[in-house]
Amino acid sequence: MTVPRIELINGTSIPQLGFGVAQVSPEDTADTVRKALEVGYRHIDTAQMYENEAGVGEAIRAAGIPRDELYITSKLNTGFHRPEDARVGFGETLERLGLDRIDLFLIHWPMPTQYDGDFVSTWKTLGEFVEDGRAASIGVSNFQPDHLDKIVAETGVVPVVNQVEVHPFFANEGVRSANAKHGVVTEAWSPIAQGTVSDDDTIGEIATLVGRSPAQVALRWHIQRGDVIFPKSTKVERMKQNFEIFDFELSPNAMSTLDELDRGEAGRLGPNPDVFDYIPS
Numbered sequence: 001m002t003v004p005r006i007e008l009i010n011g012t013s014i015p016q017l018g019f020g021v022a023q024v025s026p027e028d029t030a031d032t033v034r035k036a037l038e039v040g041y042r043h044i045d046t047a048q049m050y051e052n053e054a055g056v057g058e059a060i061r062a063a064g065i066p067r068d069e070l071y072i073t074s075k076l077n078t079g080f081h082r083p084e085d086a087r088v089g090f091g092e093t094l095e096r097l098g099l100d101r102i103d104l105f106l107i108h109w110p111m112p113t114q115y116d117g118d119f120v121s122t123w124k125t126l127g128e129f130v131e132d133g134r135a136a137s138i139g140v141s142n143f144q145p146d147h148l149d150k151i152v153a154e155t156g157v158v159p160v161v162n163q164v165e166v167h168p169f170f171a172n173e174g175v176r177s178a179n180a181k182h183g184v185v186t187e188a189w190s191p192i193a194q195g196t197v198s199d200d201d202t203i204g205e206i207a208t209l210v211g212r213s214p215a216q217v218a219l220r221w222h223i224q225r226g227d228v229i230f231p232k233s234t235k236v237e238r239m240k241q242n243f244e245i246f247d248f249e250l251s252p253n254a255m256s257t258l259d260e261l262d263r264g265e266a267g268r269l270g271p272n273p274d275v276f277d278y279i280p281s
C-alpha cells in the first residue's frame with residue numbers, strides 16, 4: 001500500500017496518512033509505535049503534551065528505518081509559548097525523540113486568552129528552528145481563521161499545515177476554507193470521531209455497500225477531500241484496517257451523503273480553540 005504525499009507550501013511534502021499517539025500511555029508508546037511501523041506507517045504525530053515523545057524516539061531508533069523515510073511531527077506545549085520557553089521546549093523535544101531535525105513542529109493551541117493574546121511571538125520563535133535547520137517545516141494546530149490571518153499578516157510566514165478537529169460530524173468547513181485561502185494544508189484530528197463513526201447508521205450503510213468498515217469509509221472520505229490524517233489505535237488489526245484505504249474509492253454520491261452528516265458546532269468533540277486555555281502542571 002503506497003501512501004500518497006501532499007505538497008506543502010514550502011516545497012516539502014507530507015505522507016497523507018500517519019499514525020497518531022494522543023492518549024497512548026508513555027509506557028506503551030514504544031511498543032505501539034513499533035507495531036504501527038511494522039504495519040507500514042511512516043508518519044507519526046506526537047506532542048509534548050502527550051508525554052510520549054521518548055517512546056516514539058525509542059521505536060524509531062529500534063526500527064532502523066532510514067531517517068528520510070520517516071515523517072515525525074511534534075507540538076509545542078501550551079505552557080511554553082514565551083519565546084525562551086519555546087526554545088528550551090523545542091530542544092527537549094529533539095532530545096526525547098533522539099533526532100537532530102524534526103520534519104514538522106506545530107504550535108499546539110493558540111491560547112488566545114493567555115499570554116496577553118500573543119501567539120505571534122511564539123510563531124516567530126518557531127521560525128528560528130527552520131532557520132537553524134532543526135525543523136524542516138513549521139505549522140499550527142487549532143488555529144481559527146482570525147488567528148491564521150494574524151500570524152500571516154504580522155510575520156509573512158505561512159504555516160505549512162493547520163491541524164484541527166475534522167470528521168464527518170464536524171466538517172469544520174470555515175477553518176478548512178481559511179486554510180485553503182492561505183495555501184495551508186488541513187490536518188484532520190480525530191478523523192474517525194474518536195471511534196464513534198462506527199455507531200452511525202448512515203456510515204454503516206455506506207460501509208456495507210463498499211464492503212469496508214465504517215472507520216475505513218470515514219478515513220477514505222478525508223483522503224478524497226485532500227486532508228492529512230493520522231488515526232490512533234492501540235490494536236494491530238485496527239492499525240492495519242486504518243492503513244488499507246488506498247485500494248477503494250467512494251462515489252460522489254457517497255461523498256455527499258457523508259458531507260451531509262456535518263452537525264456544525266454540535267458535532268465538535270474537543271474544546272473550542274477560542275476559549276481553550278489548559279496548561280498542564
Ligand code: NDP
Pocket residue numbers: 019020021022023045046108141142163164188189190191192193194195196198213215216230231232233234235238239241242270
Ligand atoms: P481518532 O478519531 O483517531 O479515534 C481513535 C479512537 O478510535 C480510539 O478510541 C481507537 O480505539 C478507536 N479506533 C481506532 N481505529 C478504529 C477502527 N478501525 N474501528 C473502530 N474504532 C477504532 O481519535 P484521536 O483523538 O486519537 O485522534 C487521532 C490523532 O489526532 C491523535 O492521536 C493525535 O495525534 C491527533 N490529535 C490532535 C489534537 C490536537 O489538538 N492537535 C487533538 C486530538 C487528536 P483503540 O485504540 O482501542 O483501537
